[in-house]
Amino acid sequence: MNYSVILPTLNENGHIVQLIDSISTIFVKKDLAFEIIIVDDNSEDGTIQTVERHKKENKKIQLIVRSNLKKNLAESINEGIINAKYENVIWMDADFQHPPQYLNEFINEIHNCDVVIASRFLSTSGRYFKNKNFTKDTNENQSYLFNKLCNFFLFKDVTDFTSGFICLKKDYFKDFRLQGFYGDYFVNLITYLKKRNAKIIEIPFTDSIRATGYSKTLVKVNIKYIYTCFRYFLTLFFNIIKTKIKI
Ligand SMILES: Nc1nc2c(ncn2[C@@H]2O[C@H](COP(=O)(O)OP(=O)(O)OP(=O)(O)O)[C@@H](O)[C@H]2O)c(=O)[nH]1
Numbered sequence: 001m002n003y004s005v006i007l008p009t010l011n012e013n014g015h016i017v018q019l020i021d022s023i024s025t026i027f028v029k030k031d032l033a034f035e036i037i038i039v040d041d042n043s044e045d046g047t048i049q050t051v052e053r054h055k056k057e058n059k060k061i062q063l064i065v066r067s068n069l070k071k072n073l074a075e076s077i078n079e080g081i082i083n084a085k086y087e088n089v090i091w092m093d094a095d096f097q098h099p100p101q102y103l104n105e106f107i108n109e110i111h112n113c114d115v116v117i118a119s120r121f122l123s124t125s126g127r128y129f130k131n132k133n134f135t136k137d138t139n140e141n142q143s144y145l146f147n148k149l150c151n152f153f154l155f156k157d158v159t160d161f162t163s164g165f166i167c168l169k170k171d172y173f174k175d176f177r178l179q180g181f182y183g184d185y186f187v188n189l190i191t192y193l194k195k196r197n198a199k200i201i202e203i204p205f206t207d208s209i210r211a212t213g214y215s216k217t218l219v220k221v222n223i224k225y226i227y228t229c230f231r232y233f234l235t236l237f238f239n240i241i242k243t244k245i246k247i
């Protein structure tokens, strides 16, 4: 089996080389064919220049810069998928919140199914903020509640509908594109995969704290935060309709 790992980036300069190297080490150790596709939405912190320099040393890197386009996470991942050359695609956050060691489990599990999702909400999963040294962001409560509602109204055998840490067959994207405001694209993806009767396995994982830089997700309750919540709930609503009337 072979793997295209997609890293959507927006200002991740502080740790991007370290992340690329950690991912590369996993595949090299297992002697598996792989590539790492960085899809950057015009970072202004030097991420692009850093990756360009690192590309000269690591031939597995592909860099795509989405210049002059509206920044969008789902569209960035779509761009990575279109340019992926291997059978399995993986994508994950590029800030170490999705620890690269779980790629080992993706590689083990994908032999037994079509899709592996790393979940924050299985009984054996963990959260970084359980460590007393870290505070919980406001949006974590919203994320927990949203995922519970998705689990109740959509599919009982999926727990993390906004994971963003996944391994699946590239073939699923022959006639499907990710679409969403932000992390809600993942709900649309799960509904689509279920419609295709994909065998989905969730593995528990414990997220880590972002390595450097800042979160692009809103952590303060303001009008933008309320709008983001509204967009997420709208996505849930449309997915309930889609699953109930099977369109
Ligand atoms: N290409 C691209 N990448 C993005 C965009 N927004 C976020 N990202 C990347 O998506 C990943 C997740 O973004 P984060 O800012 O860490 O947000 P989050 O993990 O959902 O939220 P926190 O838990 O608060 O960190 C990171 O790799 C970001 O660099 C975007 O508009 N375009």
Ligand SMILES: [Mg+2]
Binding pocket: 093, 095, 097, 210, 215
């Ligand atoms: Mg993050």
